[in-house]
Amino acid sequence: MQFVHPVDNEISCVTSSLNVIEGLIQNLEEEAKTNKYMVGEVHPKEIAAVKKVIQNVQRIVTEPAMGQSDLDVIQQEVLVHVVFNCMNVRVHHMSLTTTWQVNWAG
Numbered sequence: 001m002q003f004v005h006p007v008d009n010e011i012s013c014v015t016s017s018l019n020v021i022e023g024l025i026q027n028l029e030e031e032a033k034t035n036k037y038m039v040g041e042v043h044p045k046e047i048a049a050v051k052k053v054i055q056n057v058q059r060i061v062t063e064p065a066m067g068q069s070d071l072d073v074i075q076q077e078v079l080v081h082v083v084f085n086c087m088n089v090r091v092h093h094m095s096l097t098t099t100w101q102v103n104w105a106g
Helices: 004-062 068-105
Strands: none
């Protein structure tokens, strides 16, 4: 009977070791699935997004910088637009005033 007891201990030790090994294998399988997903789906999307940002930055970098004359032209266009809108508001106000006076007087 003393011989059986050491064998039981060895079997228990081997079983425990197998359980640990199975756990490690399961962890590796899960990690492999995660890596496959990351490489197959996530990384290509991230790479495409980074490439798009790089293309936009390259496009911006290759455009010539605006000089003072460019800024002056833009400022003049804005000023013309503001004056035009102001005139439209005045014309509209005058139209409403005239309509109101005609309707009130009539």
